[in-house]
Amino acid sequence: MRLWIKDPLAIFAHRAERGLVVEGTKIVEIVGEGSAPASPVDETFDASCHVVLPGLINTHHHFYQTLTRAHPQAINKELFPWLTALYPIWARLRPEHLRLATRLALTELMLSGCTTAADHHYLFPRGLENAIDIEVEEARALGLRMTVTRGSMNRSQKDGGLPPDEVVQSEEEILSDSERVLKLFHDPKPGAQIRIALAPCSPFSITKALMRDTAALAEQYDCQLHTHLCETKDEEKFCLEMYGVRPVELLEETGWMSKRAWLAHGIHFNAEEIAALGKAGVGICHCAASNMVLASGICRTKELEAAGAALGLGVDGSASNDSSNMMEALRHALMIGRLRYGASGVTHHDVLRWATEGSARCLGRADIGRIEAGLEADLALFTLDEPRFSGAHDPLAALILCGAHRADRVMVAGSWRVIDGAPIGVDLAGLIAAHRAAAAAFS
Numbered sequence: 500m501r502l503w504i505k506d507p508l509a510i511f512a513h514r515a516e517r518g519l520v521v522e523g524t525k526i527v528e529i530v531g532e533g534s535a536p537a538s539p540v541d542e543t544f545d546a547s548c549h550v551v552l553p554g555l556i557n558t559h560h561h562f563y564q565t566l567t568r569a570h571p572q573a574i575n576k577e578l579f580p581w582l583t584a585l586y587p588i589w590a591r592l593r594p595e596h597l598r599l600a601t602r603l604a605l606t607e608l609m610l611s612g613c614t615t616a617a618d619h620h621y622l623f624p625r626g627l628e629n630a631i632d633i634e635v636e637e638a639r640a641l642g643l644r645m646t647v648t649r650g651s652m653n654r655s656q657k658d659g660g661l662p663p664d665e666v667v668q669s670e671e672e673i674l675s676d677s678e679r680v681l682k683l684f685h686d687p688k689p690g691a692q693i694r695i696a697l698a699p700c701s702p703f704s705i706t707k708a709l710m711r712d713t714a715a716l717a718e719q720y721d722c723q724l725h726t727h728l729c730e731t732k733d734e735e736k737f738c739l740e741m742y743g744v745r746p747v748e749l750l751e752e753t754g755w756m757s758k759r760a761w762l763a764h765g766i767h768f769n770a771e772e773i774a775a776l777g778k779a780g781v782g783i784c785h786c787a788a789s790n791m792v793l794a795s796g797i798c799r800t801k802e803l804e805a806a807g808a809a810l811g812l813g814v815d816g817s818a819s820n821d822s823s824n825m826m827e828a829l830r831h832a833l834m835i836g837r838l839r840y841g842a843s844g845v846t847h848h849d850v851l852r853w854a855t856e857g858s859a860r861c862l863g864r865a866d867i868g869r870i871e872a873g874l875e876a877d878l879a880l881f882t883l884d885e886p887r888f889s890g891a892h893d894p895l896a897a898l899i900l901c902g903a904h905r906a907d908r909v910m911v912a913g914s915w916r917v918i919d920g921a922p923i924g925v926d927l928a929g930l931i932a933a934h935r936a937a938a939a940a941f942s
């Protein structure tokens with residue numbers, strides 16, 4: 500079936516004024532001004548009221564945290580006290596909670612135009628050994644692409660780390676379960692729906708040996724590596740005291756300075772570190788909302804991108820955002836970027852590029868993130884018919900500046916997953932009711 504998405508109001512693509520043609524799971528043709536598809540189409544979708552974007556790609560999240568949004572014990576705190584308040588609450592997480600949290604987060608992301616999501620799941624209390632399996636099942640049911648990161652923590656308070664003893668695992672347990680999920684679910688081929696990445700949580704919850712052995716495993720199975728890095732000054736201080744090095748030196752010493760790795764936050768780098776990260780092609784996931792909520796600092800997006808680093812966007816976990824709206828993440832990245840770089844320093848084109856092509860690079864994918872012939876047909880379509888857009892002139896700029904929140908249509912791998920702003924196959928009211936009930940266990 501050849502579908503022509505015809506005559507978009509605006510589109511974030513080169514020479515695609517008359518739209519694009521989708522066949523199977525792929526974009527097969529871009530239709531430029533004054534042109535028509537090269538061969539007949541079976542169906543036409545009139546996109547004259549739609550702004551068409553490549554599907555947005557979220558490169559950092561903690562789905563389980565949707566159960567602890569705006570938590571009274573955690574609000575108005577910086578990262579370390581925020582974490583120590585929440586760890587014991589999160590330790591109550593059970594499989595049925597994670598399943599609902601994953602379904603809710605994926606649905607919420609999808610409604611905002613997201614077609615690929617990475618989730619950093621590092622919490623494996625007793626009974627939740629199959630957390631990764633649950634996330635894969637939910638992504639498959641909903642039809643979104645995911646990089647599910649098998650997170651890990653093996654340094655607890657008894658070893659000088661930040662998390663309590665009951666939420667960490669041994670290195671042996673971590674590596675053997677990482678291999679299990681890689682063998683079961685990781686698909687490195689183009690067009691993959693599910694990929695696995697390996698993700699020791701943060702310098703203050705892991706050992707150096709775990710970082711090194713995880714990098715070796717990623718090499719063996721050809722998967723990406725992910726962690727939190729340079730989020731706060733507290734973390735830098737911890738690294739200097741525990742390891743005698745700065746966080747980026749820890750990456751260098753453990754085999755992480757490569758295109759395989761992408762880092763959440765990446766705020767507190769010095770100039771030499773930015774140059775080294777760029778040279779190595781390491782990815783940085785800028786989480787503007789979370790960085791503002793926890794008052795962590797401002798990522799040096801422009802310098803990192805200019806140095807050669809992949810620059811992507813993420814909403815981060817729902818206890819420090821506290822929403823999972825990818826369009827909002829773009830707007831926040833633009834706003835905070837302007838505080839650092841001035842009014843013309845970060846444009847709507849920059850944040851659209853970061854949330855699509857840049858995020859795809861972070862996840863090690865060349866098959867998604869752009870509207871181009873040969874790439875996967877992942878699209879987000881927005882209408883401008885809410886009051887907030889009335890009177891707007893440039894439709895693409897309006898999406899970001901007026902604050903688009905909800906996609907009208909979302910396509911993943913050539914199939915519509917959102918139609919008229921509603922997720923296909925999801926009882927939204929029922930899901931919210933069940934998720935809200937589950938959250939009661941975390942009060």
Ligand SMILES: [Zn+2]
Nearest residue numbers: 727763815816
């Ligand atoms: Zn995070």
